[in-house]
Amino acid sequence: MNIGLISVRYAKALLMFAQNNNKEDEVYAKAKFLQDVFVNTKALHTALENPLLSKQNKRELIITASGGKVSDVFMRFINLLLENGREACLQSIMLQYQEVYNESKNIIRGTLITAVEIDDATMSMLKKSVEQKVEGTLELEKTVNPEILGGFILDLDFIRWDASLSRQLNSIRNQYIERNRRII
Structure with a gap:
């Protein structure tokens, strides 16, 4: 699996979805916050890759790492990642989202x-x-x-x-x- 290609696709889709709901700035703030959490908490990435954790536990982990409260747009994105088994790509997707957001603005x-x-x-x-x-x-x-x-x-x-x-x-x-x- 090509994480770079997957990350770009998910990031662009998230930006389009966020723009359609006028939440792109809010999602950008979450992406930056979450990226900082990934940098400061190395165990987060390991936990998301752990196949023993249930999707519900991973969902709660991502929400907690995102500051506890997430918008409907971001929650739908989290659910999509978990449904498709792409939670291990979250850090890369957050980086790519910041890139495509900056490019669009x-x-x-x-x-x-x-x-x-x-x-x-x-x-x-x-x-x-x-x-x-x-x-x-x-x-x-x-x-x-x-x-x-x-x-x-x-x-x-x-x-x-x-x-x-x-x-x-x-x-x-x-x-x-x-x-x-x-x-x-």
């Missing part, structure tokens, strides 16, 4: 790495500037890494903008080394 996810913590005004100015260039909504996660010395690194989906001081210093160092090699 033109949301670009990214990470901003800085040497020091930046204030909200700087963050919003940078975010607004990048949103104009990419013509979409930006969902940024901030990370502090003192090793870059200064500047920032912005990772957006498949684009990386490295304006860090450490990269610039490395570039200068490499140019200096290259010039000295020619002399010798």
